[in-house]
Amino acid sequence: MPGGLLRRRSATAGVPVSEPAPADLVALASAAAQEAGELLVARHGRVAVAATKSSPTDVVTEMDHAAEQLIRDRLLAARPTDAILGEEGGQTGAGPVRWIVDPLDGTVNYLYGLPGWGVSVAAEVGGVVVAGAVCVPLQHSTFTATLGGGAWLESAWEGSPRRLACNRGVVLSDALVATGFGYSSGQRAEQGHVVAAVLPRVRDIRRAGAAAVDLCSVAAGRVDAYYEQGTHYWDIAAGALIAREAGAMTGGLRGDEAGEAMTLAADPALFAQLRDLLASLDADRLPAG
Ligand code: LIP
Numbered sequence: 001m002p003g004g005l006l007r008r009r010s011a012t013a014g015v016p017v018s019e020p021a022p023a024d025l026v027a028l029a030s031a032a033a034q035e036a037g038e039l040l041v042a043r044h045g046r047v048a049v050a051a052t053k054s055s056p057t058d059v060v061t062e063m064d065h066a067a068e069q070l071i072r073d074r075l076l077a078a079r080p081t082d083a084i085l086g087e088e089g090g091q092t093g094a095g096p097v098r099w100i101v102d103p104l105d106g107t108v109n110y111l112y113g114l115p116g117w118g119v120s121v122a123a124e125v126g127g128v129v130v131a132g133a134v135c136v137p138l139q140h141s142t143f144t145a146t147l148g149g150g151a152w153l154e155s156a157w158e159g160s161p162r163r164l165a166c167n168r169g170v171v172l173s174d175a176l177v178a179t180g181f182g183y184s185s186g187q188r189a190e191q192g193h194v195v196a197a198v199l200p201r202v203r204d205i206r207r208a209g210a211a212a213v214d215l216c217s218v219a220a221g222r223v224d225a226y227y228e229q230g231t232h233y234w235d236i237a238a239g240a241l242i243a244r245e246a247g248a249m250t251g252g253l254r255g256d257e258a259g260e261a262m263t264l265a266a267d268p269a270l271f272a273q274l275r276d277l278l279a280s281l282d283a284d285r286l287p288a289g
Contacts (some may be wrong), residue, residue, distance in 0.1 A: 006104075010087045020079075020097055022146035023274025025123040026131035029099075029238070030144050030154075032074040035135035036067040036103055040110065059066040061111065064088050067103035071121060077098050100125040100237035106210025115139055120212040122237035132238025134212045143216040143242050151219045159180070162247040164277035166266070167221045172273040175224040175266070178206045178214040182230035186287045191229060194283045201277060211263065218265045219246035225266035225274050229284060236263050253279040261286060 040063055069243035075084060086101040095149045099121060104110055106117030115138035122132040130147040130161045140156030143164070151164040171218035177198065198207055206223055208214055212235055214226040219242045226243075240250045242259050249271040252262040266274055278284070 022130045029121040029133035032071045033121045033135035036119045037135040041137050042241045064104045094247040099144045101108045102234035105212040109209045116208045116214045135165050143168045145245035146240040151242045164219045166246045166248040170224045178201045178223040178226040180228040211235040212239040215243045218243045227264045231263045253284045
């Protein structure tokens with residue numbers, strides 16, 4: 001992956017202006033995500049539930065805040081004028097690069113000692129995600145992607161980074177489909193109806209517990225597809241780029257972008273089959289209230 005800064009000429013003064021290269025942004029994203037992952041692993045035994053969000057199962061730990069602060073510090077030390085949108089700290093700054101940070105995706109897995117949690121850091125330039133990293137510490141894995149540069153997996157079990165490609169040519173009835181559920185019981189009731197209708201139509205369902213990791217699993221061919229209603233931007237910003245760069249299509253059910261109403265990812269042919277099924281079930285209808 002190329003390093004250094006891209007240089008362009010200012011339209012007005014002819015003065016060279018530095019634009020951040022996606023390779024530099026992904027290196028910073030990956031380093032910050034890995035360092036936060038190490039912090040989360042090191043302090044796991046000392047987790048204390050500090051607060052709750054929308055329901056008692058949506059736990060916010062002290063560690064979410066500590067991990068986000070570490071990432072913010074690392075990003076701003078390297079790039080002091082950038083903006084950051086973090087799950088815990090909201091939006092700060094207003095620079096041309098905006099970082100999208102989920103310091104701990106899969107909080108419940110983390111609390112229970114399950115390995116499927118990750119740290120997600122993405123970089124947007126001009127509103128487009130150009131770089132992303134998802135570190136999954138207990139799988140000794142970091143997934144990265146740059147726009148147009150492919151998706152990659154660095155793993156302790158593999159010598160050098162491996163380029164990822166999602167599974168191709170899987171029909172819906174043979175597909176292993178990951179999904180997730182929200183925290184409110186009303187939303188879960190609706191999601192339960194949807195998954196009950198999907199389950200007989202696919203090979204099987206997986207509920208792993210972290211959207212960022214699920215999207216990386218699509219990229220790595222560990223599942224064939226992923227869908228979920230209710231994801232937040234910080235859950236999916238990096239993972240969706242990683243999935244797309246591995247050849248998957250991401251989006252909603254009505255030609256829209258992946259987002260809170262629906263996040264769907266799969267290779268394009270399977271995407272279309274699952275989208276049609278989910279649309280027939282109104283799976284992107286947000287629950288009342
Ligand atoms: C999680 C999401 C996951 C969803 C969980 C939860 P959190 O985010 O990544 O996809 O199914 O219920 O919302 O709360 O761990 O950051």
